[in-house]
Amino acid sequence: MLQIQNQSQRPLTTAHLAQTMSLLLLSNIELRDKVMAELSVNPALELVEERICPNCRRRLTSPGACPICSLHQTDEGPIVFLSPRESYRSTPPAVQQDTPPDQEPAAPEDLTTYVLQQLSSNLNPDDRRLAIYILSSLDEDGFLQDPPAFIARATRSTLSHVDRILQLVSHAEPPGLATTGPRQALLVQLDLFPQDSPILQLARGILETFFRELGHREIEKIAANLEVSSNRVREAAAFIHDNLNPYPGRAFWGSGRQPQKGDPNVYHSPDILISHNSSDVSGPLMVEIFAPVSGWLRVNPMFSQAKSKTNNNQTDEWAKHIERASLFVKCLQQRNNTMRRLMQSLVTQQNQFILNGDRHLIPITRAKVAKEIGVHESTVSRAVAHKSVALPDGRIIPLSRFFDRSLAIRDRIKEIIKNESRPLTDDQIATLLRQANVCIARRTVAKYRSIEGILPARLRHRKGARTIE
DNA sequence: CTATGGCACGGATT
């Protein structure tokens, strides 16, 4: 009896927790689907139009004052937090079970605006017009449908102008967009790698002349033609497979590596953006946790009013709706709250990493953070899972990298190898690291090396001569 | 003989 009453009055912590947890697990794109699904089945749930902050003209996604402006005034913490805008969606929804198949979602436009945003500072109005035309003419994999000459004619531009814009677009995030096919996309991505290395050169060679053979896995044939060992060809192929994305329009994950295996819905746009406040670069970092939708959710007040007035058999139904809606909203708020505190903690502790690169990542465990922000460790795990974050330097990395214990060491190894003239063996590297107060076994150096895609000392011998100081 | 990569084990982490 009592239990039944409880159930109808308050969902109580079990339902609360269960739903909050499942929401935490979702990336914002998945969350967006979830919200949309909920909106479509629950008439009591209302999506309130977004408002624009009169001061900073950002979109507001919650009731009340603009978070960025109010934080400007009470600028005491090192970091500012807000969630003003939804991120773009780069792939059509994988499964839309709750929405009827009436119309396809307008996917490409979001990608267009996303790219335009990046380029906006480099574009004059003419460029912009052209960029929009190009972006909107891409096919769903992000490739050009029409040859540049056609585009030039259609937009009455010069061919060189078109080429220039194509250059810009293809080098924006996600890299390789607006190329003529997978091969070109891969080559562009290859060029964007910061430092050149033998394996990159080999990969480039393979892509340029033996793309078809690569597709057919004719390793031996490639090796024979390029006069390198088939093992090296294999390595180069693996590198291409692991680090480059032949279909940039589908989704992307920065220049990062292979993420968790077995995850069907691949990579997505960042869930979180960390950036400098444009006004002062030395100032606090700004962290934006993207909202799944623009606007904010609430229980439709009309609905609850109507419910109290009328007294028919529909009341039950409505009450259920209202309750479900309010639960959903509460859980969403809780999710936001957890994400906010999590990011606050992470950015505070790892700001050296964010600003100065991989080497300054300090090893940190999820358990530690959980303790700090006062939640269960599994909560942190869920909050970290399936999320990606864009750093001020433009890289997009999985949020879980904040917990990578070996990243800093791997970075040091990379540097050692890059700087040393004579190829060093793993053992020598291990001793060097030990001198630098990093004690790891020789075997571990080898592991890290292979993770970074660096060849063993023996094979680095001659080819490694070309380094960019 | 040396440098590496594979396999597998134990301990920490999630």
Next chain:
DNA sequence: AATCCGTGCCATAG
């Protein structure tokens, strides 16, 4: 309870 990570041992390639 399941997974990940560092490491030691051993076979093998050079």
